[in-house]
């Protein structure tokens with residue numbers, strides 16, 4: 001099916017099923033859960049019986065408001081929900097958050113969902129902001145937290161889940177920066193003059209890099225021994241605050257006509273966090289394991305994944321030496 005036909009099918013014909021998996025006795029973290037898909041996924045997880053849902057938000061006040069809202073709509077007890085500070089534009093914040101996670105008695109699910117889309121070139125840490133937030137910090141968080149998920153899986157003889165919210169838009173990323181000389185892909189993404197011409201697809205590129213990371217992390221963390229299911233999901237185009245920086249009348253009308261309700265898209269996140277080991281290393285849009293296309297395909301895709309990973313690995317090791325050994 002062409003990208004356009006798949007879009008029409010997704011937005012108008014297919015509806016992801018209502019989640020029914022039990023999260024009883026499970027401890028779950030959802031990043032970026034003060035609004036949008038993260039908030040609705042958290043609400044589902046509470047409804048499905050999770051004993052502890054940690055809302056990881058950069059703004060504690062917004063996180064508290066989200067917790068109140070979930071409590072009011074689900075009648076869960078106040079101690080089901082906790083709000084923890086996490087700012088993905090700061091590596092120190094990601095590390096402090098992961099250190100806090102180590103002290104939890106168990107961790108069954110991390111839904112790494114926080115993300116942004118912007119047309120403005122801004123720098124946070126050592127990258128353009130979309131790359132820091134969606135790619136480097138998401139990968140850093142995943143590598144830091146995977147050992148806790150493995151510990152829980154082995155202790156309770158179960159599978160735990162690390163699910164990243166990707167996007168169907170990865171498939172249309174042209175990713176011209178891939179033509180950079182060896183070792184220069186991230187440097188090219190961080191070149192302001194070159195990036196300003198390509199910011200229209202920066203979000204798509206960030207989601208492509210997330211998919212490469214999921215495939216790489218899954219290969220480095222075998223399911224048979226580690227028992228942590230690593231996968232990524234895509235929710236379709238949904239109502240949320242994601243387009244907040246591109247707000248215009250045209251966008252608002254398009255969203256009104258085309259977008260899925262946030263709660264419906266959020267079902268795909270919950271599915272990713274409960275689907276079986278067959279989803280390890282896989283892309284699971286609309287609750288269906290689907291082979292990836294675009295620039296991930298074939299030998300060329302594997303080669304590009306290797307180049308991206310080598311650069312990302314070096315970045316992660318510079319932030320926290322040893323982190324990619326997943327120990």
Ligand SMILES: NC(=O)c1ccc[n+]([C@@H]2O[C@H](COP(=O)([O-])OP(=O)(O)OC[C@H]3O[C@@H](n4cnc5c(N)ncnc54)[C@H](OP(=O)(O)O)[C@@H]3O)[C@@H](O)[C@H]2O)c1
Nearest residue numbers: 032036037058087088089113114115167237238240241242
């Ligand atoms: N909506 C869609 O159509 C769609 C489609 C495919 C994929 N996605 C993906 O779904 C995920 C959730 O997006 P959404 O659509 O629900 O948009 P949203 O309503 O804007 O939610 C994004 C969440 O990420 C948080 N976030 C952004 N930057 C952060 C940072 N530096 N540190 C911590 N948290 C940060 C936001 O916090 P603040 O409120 O504090 O900014 C918010 O909680 C994203 O990864 C997005 O790429 C969305």
